[in-house]
Amino acid sequence: MTSSTPNTATLFADLGLPQPLLQSLSELGYEKPSPIQAASIPILLEGRDLLGQAQTGTGKTAAFALPMLTNLDPKKKYPQLLVLAPTRELAIQVAEAFQRYSRNMGFSVLPIYGGQSYTNQLKQLKRGAQIIVGTPGRVMDHINRGTLVLKELEALVLDEADEMLRMGFIDDVEWILKHTPESRQIALFSATMPKEIKKVANTYLNNPEHVKIETKTTTASTIRQRYSLVNNNQKLHAFARVLEVVDFDAVIVFVRTKLATVDVAEKLSARGYRCQALNGDIPQNQREQVIDKMKRGKLDILVATDVAARGLDIERISHVVNFDIPLDTESYIHRIGRTGRAGRQGEAILFVTPRERRLLNAIERATNSPMETMEIPSANDINKKRASDFKQLIGETIDKVDLERFSQLVSEFMQEGDSAPETIAAALAYIAQSNKPLFEAETEFKPEKREFDRSDRNERSRGRSNSRDGNRDSRDNNRDRGKRKKGPHKAEDMRTYRIQVGRNDGIKPGNIVGAIANEADLDSKNIGHIKINDDHSTVDLPKAMPKAMIKKLQKAYVCGKPMGLTEPN
Numbered sequence: 001m002t003s004s005t006p007n008t009a010t011l012f013a014d015l016g017l018p019q020p021l022l023q024s025l026s027e028l029g030y031e032k033p034s035p036i037q038a039a040s041i042p043i044l045l046e047g048r049d050l051l052g053q054a055q056t057g058t059g060k061t062a063a064f065a066l067p068m069l070t071n072l073d074p075k076k077k078y079p080q081l082l083v084l085a086p087t088r089e090l091a092i093q094v095a096e097a098f099q100r101y102s103r104n105m106g107f108s109v110l111p112i113y114g115g116q117s118y119t120n121q122l123k124q125l126k127r128g129a130q131i132i133v134g135t136p137g138r139v140m141d142h143i144n145r146g147t148l149v150l151k152e153l154e155a156l157v158l159d160e161a162d163e164m165l166r167m168g169f170i171d172d173v174e175w176i177l178k179h180t181p182e183s184r185q186i187a188l189f190s191a192t193m194p195k196e197i198k199k200v201a202n203t204y205l206n207n208p209e210h211v212k213i214e215t216k217t218t219t220a221s222t223i224r225q226r227y228s229l230v231n232n233n234q235k236l237h238a239f240a241r242v243l244e245v246v247d248f249d250a251v252i253v254f255v256r257t258k259l260a261t262v263d264v265a266e267k268l269s270a271r272g273y274r275c276q277a278l279n280g281d282i283p284q285n286q287r288e289q290v291i292d293k294m295k296r297g298k299l300d301i302l303v304a305t306d307v308a309a310r311g312l313d314i315e316r317i318s319h320v321v322n323f324d325i326p327l328d329t330e331s332y333i334h335r336i337g338r339t340g341r342a343g344r345q346g347e348a349i350l351f352v353t354p355r356e357r358r359l360l361n362a363i364e365r366a367t368n369s370p371m372e373t374m375e376i377p378s379a380n381d382i383n384k385k386r387a388s389d390f391k392q393l394i395g396e397t398i399d400k401v402d403l404e405r406f407s408q409l410v411s412e413f414m415q416e417g418d419s420a421p422e423t424i425a426a427a428l429a430y431i432a433q434s435n436k437p438l439f440e441a442e443t444e445f446k447p448e449k450r451e452f453d454r455s456d457r458n459e460r461s462r463g464r465s466n467s468r469d470g471n472r473d474s475r476d477n478n479r480d481r482g483k484r485k486k487g488p489h490k491a492e493d494m495r496t497y498r499i500q501v502g503r504n505d506g507i508k509p510g511n512i513v514g515a516i517a518n519e520a521d522l523d524s525k526n527i528g529h530i531k532i533n534d535d536h537s538t539v540d541l542p543k544a545m546p547k548a549m550i551k552k553l554q555k556a557y558v559c560g561k562p563m564g565l566t567e568p569n
């Protein structure tokens with residue numbers, strides 16, 4: 001068992017990855033491997049099987065994608081690698097990651113998932129797709145139809161294996177495993193290790209290395225830690241609002257990549273902050289100059305990556321902002337340790353996107369303290385603060401500035417027209433705001449449901465079983481399948497359909513829910529009673545279900561067999 005603590009000294013170049021991949025990583029602005037990457041890449045490069053305990057947001061996709069890409073051959077035009085993922089969203093995400101990492105190598109990557117037409121998938125498979133990323137149901141269909149041939153498969157990844165189990169896919173996964181050559185390499189990643197997953201690992205993995213990341217648990221008590229749940233595209237706006245209301249001396253902002261340091265620093269500078277980027281590409285002497293400026297109070301904000309901020313000791317840093325949540329808890333502890341120095345009070349603020357919630361939980365566990373939530377200031381809060389600052393500025397100007405000539409100008413204006421003094425003052429205030437409006441319009445900082453994913457499904461399914469947004473989010477729909485919550489089905493709103501697959505075919509209710517939710521993109525709570533008979537099954541579905549969905553289901557497969565959905569007479 002390899003239980004790794006993050007090795008901050010490791011670089012991608014030390015891991016034995018080839019130049020085209022190092023090139024892509026540098027283009028993407030990745031500075032150093034995350035702990036799961038540092039631990040997994042050497043094992044997978046050697047061709048060994050791996051059992052990794054890691055969740056979304058730790059960088060696990062690159063942990064398997066980079067070594068697997070290294071070991072594959074772009075010249076061989078047939079499926080060499082298969083990644084199984086529980087949902088279409090994850091399949092797409094993983095396929096995109098493969099495309100990004102391999103852009104200097106020339107591989108053909110194909111996501112295949114339920115609900116999408118077969119035509120394009122077949123075309124791509126025929127053209128010789130080499131890396132297939134798919135959901136179990138659709139992958140099974142293609143194997144059954146003979147359109148996906150795995151006899152030359154080099155490697156297989158089971159991503160989010162516990163999710164696949166929860167969604168009733170484990171039998172499908174085993175079926176697929178049995179259809180791959182014995183010689184293939186397997187990497188199995190799972191956030192948790194329930195016994196069913198351990199069983200799969202024991203049966204199919206060949207003497208695997210175990211990788212689990214463990215972390216230390218120390219944070220200074222002088223640091224107040226808060227977090228806010230926001231969407232990625234709202235972060236900058238949310239951060240700008242926070243900056244307006246918090247009383248800060250100096251701020252260090254942590255982002256994930258070198259590119260982001262420059263991007264965020266530019267945007268903050270455009271908003272008038274004295275701000276600079278600090279990353280590993282900036283030459284050492286220049287970095288020292290920036291740090292020196294920060295120490296002397298000539299800069300307000302530094303936007304840095306972990307590498308660039310290592311060992312940074314600037315007493316006046318009052319706030320650490322985790323603009324991007326770190327990939328591991330060790331980095332979090334390290335980052336927030338840049339404030340609260342020399343016995344001073346410090347504040348740490350963390351932005352979390354909904355899909356990173358699990359990482360937040362991991363940080364809370366590692367630091368052994370629940371974090372406070374932080375409301376993003378409303379436009380009203382900001383406007384009140386700006387109005388009060390503006391009034392103060394007027395008062396100070398009256399006190400300190402010789403206004404003789406300006407008073408004269410205003411008197412002349414009053415004599416020439418008939419405007420009241422307040423109206424004239426208001427017009428001047430309007431002019432004074434120049435290109436920065438004094439008052440801001442309200443914006444909602446509630447993360448959109450669309451961005452929610454498996455990481456917070458538990459919270460959601462507990463609290464909002466009858467969410468109105470269910471149908472909008474196929475990720476959600478597919479998710480609640482294993483222990484699905486049934487909606488309040490009234491018999492008169494439902495219709496019983498027949499499926500031509502039954503107990504004799506090994507079908508279980510979970511398979512039916514899985515297939516219907518994935519293929520028809522239907523929230524699983526809308527799936528009613530399921531009855532399994534020897535040679536067929538029945539399922540209750542809403543009468544209001546659109547015809548197009550029924551049509552999709554009529555063509556769908558379950559347990560590798562055509563579902564053959566028919567309406568009862």
Ligand code: AMP
Pocket residue numbers: 029030031032033034037055056057058059060061062256257327
């Ligand atoms: P994952 O856990 O694979 O979903 O990755 C989480 C996020 O971290 C993705 O947006 C990746 O692009 C990003 N990421 C992964 N590895 C690194 C790294 N070494 N440095 C910076 N960002 C990374």
